[in-house]
Amino acid sequence: MSVPPDVLRPDPVRSDPASRKPDVSAPPGADEVSRIVPRRHPGRWLSAVVALLALAMAVNSVVRNERFQWSVVGRYFTTPAVLDGLLLTLWLTAAVMVLGFLIGTGFAVLRLSANPVLRTLSWGYVWIFRSTPLLVQLLFWFNIGALYPTLGIGIPFGPEFLTFKTVNLFGAGLTALIGLTLHEAAYAAEVVRGGILSVDAGQTEAAASLGLSRWRVLRRVIVPQAMRSIVPTAGNMLIGTLKGTSIVSVLAVQDLLFSVQLIYNRTYQVIPLLMVATIWYIIVTTVLSAGQFYIERHYARGAARELPPTPVQRLRRQAAALTVRLRTASAPDAPPR
Numbered sequence: 001m002s003v004p005p006d007v008l009r010p011d012p013v014r015s016d017p018a019s020r021k022p023d024v025s026a027p028p029g030a031d032e033v034s035r036i037v038p039r040r041h042p043g044r045w046l047s048a049v050v051a052l053l054a055l056a057m058a059v060n061s062v063v064r065n066e067r068f069q070w071s072v073v074g075r076y077f078t079t080p081a082v083l084d085g086l087l088l089t090l091w092l093t094a095a096v097m098v099l100g101f102l103i104g105t106g107f108a109v110l111r112l113s114a115n116p117v118l119r120t121l122s123w124g125y126v127w128i129f130r131s132t133p134l135l136v137q138l139l140f141w142f143n144i145g146a147l148y149p150t151l152g153i154g155i156p157f158g159p160e161f162l163t164f165k166t167v168n169l170f171g172a173g174l175t176a177l178i179g180l181t182l183h184e185a186a187y188a189a190e191v192v193r194g195g196i197l198s199v200d201a202g203q204t205e206a207a208a209s210l211g212l213s214r215w216r217v218l219r220r221v222i223v224p225q226a227m228r229s230i231v232p233t234a235g236n237m238l239i240g241t242l243k244g245t246s247i248v249s250v251l252a253v254q255d256l257l258f259s260v261q262l263i264y265n266r267t268y269q270v271i272p273l274l275m276v277a278t279i280w281y282i283i284v285t286t287v288l289s290a291g292q293f294y295i296e297r298h299y300a301r302g303a304a305r306e307l308p309p310t311p312v313q314r315l316r317r318q319a320a321a322l323t324v325r326l327r328t329a330s331a332p333d334a335p336p337r
Contacts, residue, residue, distance in 0.1 A: 072272035076263060077279070085259030086280055092255065093242045096180040100241075101234070103181065104188025111193050122189070129186035135247060138179040142251055144170055176248040184241060191233045195226035227299045235292030239285055256280060 062068065076082060110122035129137070145166040154160035170178075199222050207217040249258035256277050264273040297308060309317065 067271065068275060069269065069272040072269055073275050073279070076260075076273060076276050079263075081259050081263060082256070082276060082280070085254055085256040086284075088254060089242070089245050089256040090284070092176065092180070092245050092248070092253075093238070095177060096184050096241055096245070097238055099177075099181045100184030101188045101192070103185035104190075105192050107185065107189035108192035108196065111189065112196065126186045126189050129183055130190075134179070134183050134244065135250065137183055138176065138247065138251060141170065141175045141179045142172070144175075172248075172251045172253050176245075176251055176253045180241070180245065180248070184237070187237060188234075191230055191237065192226075194233075195228075195230035196222060198229040199225045224299070228296075231292070231296050231299055235288070235295070238292070239288055242284060242288065243281060 063070075107122045107125060110118045111126075113119050113122075148166055150163050150165055151169070152160035152163035154162070203221055203225065204217060207221045212220070245255055246257040248255055249261065252258065254262070260273040260277045264270045267273075294310075297310070300308070
């Protein structure tokens with residue numbers, strides 16, 4: 001069978017590379033990839049510039065304002081009176097948080113009890129102390145001697161075995177501790193109760209099916225999982241309690257705020273002394289916030305849960321990404337951008 005000569009003759013259109021049409025189905029080469037331009041966000045950049053300018057103006061107005069008297073702030077920042085007030089504030093905050101959560105945990109367990117009497121009494125305690133302002137509670141405990149001159153231990157409606165005068169018992173410091181603790185316990189009870197209720201009921205049923213006791217189920221199963229919900233709120237309560245201790249200055253308790261008040265009542269330098277207290281509160285709150293972050297990260301662990309990066313890890317990732325960008329941009333054979 002003979003082949004026609006026109007079939008064997010090469011087609012000039014097909015043989016010429018310049019006249020070939022690109023094959024759409026073939027993947028493009030490295031040189032043919034179009035540059036992908038990211039979407040521009042001018043509003044985002046504009047808002048960031050405006051925010052930075054506003055922040056710079058605010059910082060400049062504070063730093064360069066001579067009425068703040070920063071030299072006076074530096075002179076009184078570490079005086080013994082201020083440091084003693086700071087230590088009392090820290091001690092009062094720690095004692096109130098520990099005692100408040102111990103009492104609040106007991107009331108939270110009572111709220112979840114099957115006993116209607118205990119459940120009602122716990123609800124009544126939370127209702128009363130959450131409905132009354134903290135300042136009113138402190139003033140009430142400070143004047144408890146006018147209502148109960150003496151307190152005794154004995155048989156109800158019977159003889160008393162031990163009596164003592166409330167005037168000699170309830171001083172300013174003890175009154176502040178009692179008032180803040182009872183107020184904190186009411187809120188801690190709801191925080192703990194909410195954390196316990198956040199645990200799935202199937203966890204308790206599974207632990208009970210293994211023959212574990214109720215105390216062990218609560219300690220080994222319920223509490224570790226409830227801490228994921230308790231810790232964030234408890235951290236906020238801790239910071240609030242730290243700042244809320246300043247209210248005990250109305251009882252002449254020499255905390256941080258009352259200590260600086262004693263100084264500026266003598267020197268009439270109100271603003272710089274208030275700045276001393278403000279800076280100390282900011283420092284302590286920052287430290288507590290950092291501790292809260294790591295505690296939350298500890299209880300956020302799980303088999304399939306990725307932990308949030310720490311600030312140090314976040315900085316390392318950003319530095320590594322910036323290094324890669326710089327190396328890519330400075331490479332001699334880098335494709336044009």
